[in-house]
Amino acid sequence: MRTLRLTLLSLFIGFLITPLTVSAAPEVVRSETNSSLNVVPSNLLQNACPGNRLVNGGFEGGFSDRGSGEISVAEGWHPWFKPGSEEFPGLNYRPEYKPEDAQVHSDRRVHSGRFAQKWFTTFSTHTAGILQQVSGIPVGTRLNLSAWVQVWSDDTDDPNKSDVPGNYRVFIGIDPFGGTDWNSDNIVWSDPNMFAYDAHKQLTLSSTARNNVVTVFLKGVPEFPVKHNDSYWDDVCLQAIVPTNTPAPPTSTPIPTDTPTITPTPTDTLTPTSSVTPTNTATLTRTPTNTLTPTHTLTVTPLPTATITPTPTPPSTLDHLTNQATNNGTSGLVLLLGTAGVFILLYAASLRPRG
Numbered sequence: 001m002r003t004l005r006l007t008l009l010s011l012f013i014g015f016l017i018t019p020l021t022v023s024a025a026p027e028v029v030r031s032e033t034n035s036s037l038n039v040v041p042s043n044l045l046q047n048a049c050p051g052n053r054l055v056n057g058g059f060e061g062g063f064s065d066r067g068s069g070e071i072s073v074a075e076g077w078h079p080w081f082k083p084g085s086e087e088f089p090g091l092n093y094r095p096e097y098k099p100e101d102a103q104v105h106s107d108r109r110v111h112s113g114r115f116a117q118k119w120f121t122t123f124s125t126h127t128a129g130i131l132q133q134v135s136g137i138p139v140g141t142r143l144n145l146s147a148w149v150q151v152w153s154d155d156t157d158d159p160n161k162s163d164v165p166g167n168y169r170v171f172i173g174i175d176p177f178g179g180t181d182w183n184s185d186n187i188v189w190s191d192p193n194m195f196a197y198d199a200h201k202q203l204t205l206s207s208t209a210r211n212n213v214v215t216v217f218l219k220g221v222p223e224f225p226v227k228h229n230d231s232y233w234d235d236v237c238l239q240a241i242v243p244t245n246t247p248a249p250p251t252s253t254p255i256p257t258d259t260p261t262i263t264p265t266p267t268d269t270l271t272p273t274s275s276v277t278p279t280n281t282a283t284l285t286r287t288p289t290n291t292l293t294p295t296h297t298l299t300v301t302p303l304p305t306a307t308i309t310p311t312p313t314p315p316s317t318l319d320h321l322t323n324q325a326t327n328n329g330t331s332g333l334v335l336l337l338g339t340a341g342v343f344i345l346l347y348a349a350s351l352r353p354r355g
Helices: 002-023 248-252 254-262 282-290 293-299 313-328 330-351
Strands: 027-030 037-040 063-065 072-074 078-081 096-101 115-121 128-134 142-154 169-175 201-208 214-221 228-241
Touching: 072 096, 072 115, 115 128, 128 228, 142 169, 142 214, 169 201, 214 228
Parallel strands: none
Antiparallel strands: 027 037, 063 072, 078 128, 096 115, 115 228, 128 214, 142 201, 142 228, 169 214
C-alpha cells in the first residue's frame, strides 16, 4: 500500500513538471491561412540590444511568405534585390529567402536564439538583402547600427568550410532620409571589403538621422557564381542616441561676455586726452598778442607833421633870393625884381577867366 502511494505521488509530480519543461522552448506554429511561420518568443531567447529600435531584430518574432514559397522573410522586414538580365546568365538572380532554424540545421549559422535570416543563390550571383524603415527618430539623432553575419560560399558541398569562395561581400547600410531605394546615393554603407566565411562577424556603422524616418539595409553581394552563395544574418541592432548636449547653447552664450571685456578699446580712446595739441594751440594766441607791435607803429605816425616842411619852401626861396640880392648888390636887386615880376604874371594868369 505504501509503494502504491509513492508511485501515485511521483506520477502526480511528474505531471506538474512536464508542461513547465515544454514551455521553456519556443513553440513553432505553421499558419495554414498565409503559410507563415509564427514563433512564440521565450524569455531565454532575447536579442541582446538595449534600446533596439528595430522590429524583430533577432529574427525570433516569426517569418512569412512574400508572394512565393521561395521568399520567406522575417516579420517587420522586406526583401529587395537587383534584377538580373537574360544577356548575362548566372548574374544577379533573385535569391531564395529562408529562416535558418537551429533546431533543424544546428546552431552553426545562428548567432543567438533559434532563428537567423538566410538568403542564397545556386550557381549564380545576387545583389540582394532585406530592409526595414524605422519611424519616430528625431532629426540629428546619432544612429549606431550593428549586425552579425556568416557566409558559406563554395563550389563543394561541405557546409563546414568555404574552400573556393565566390568573393562574397557583406554590408549594412543606413538611409538617414528614410528612403527604400537600395541603390540610392543617400545610403551610408559599411566597409565594402568585409568577408565573413564560416564564422560570425559583426558589422558596425554609424550615421546621423536627417529625417524622422530612417531605413536599415542588409546586403549580400557575391562576385562569382559558385554553387553555394549563402549568407546568414542575426541580431541586427539599431540604437538611436538623441543628443543630450542641448545645454551647448548656454556654453556658447558666454562668448558675448568676452566681447565686453574686450571693450577696453574705448578706454584707449583716452588718447584724445593726450591731445595736448589743443593746449599747444594756446601758443597761437601768443602771436595775436605779438600783433600789438603794429599799434606801436601807429605812434610813429608823426609823418603828417613832417609834411609841413614843404609849405615853407616858397618863403625860403624868396629869402634866399633876397639874401642873394642883398649880398650881390645891384645885380641881385635886378634878379629880385625880375623874379617878383614873374610871380606877378603867374598870379595874374591864374586869375584870368578860362574859355
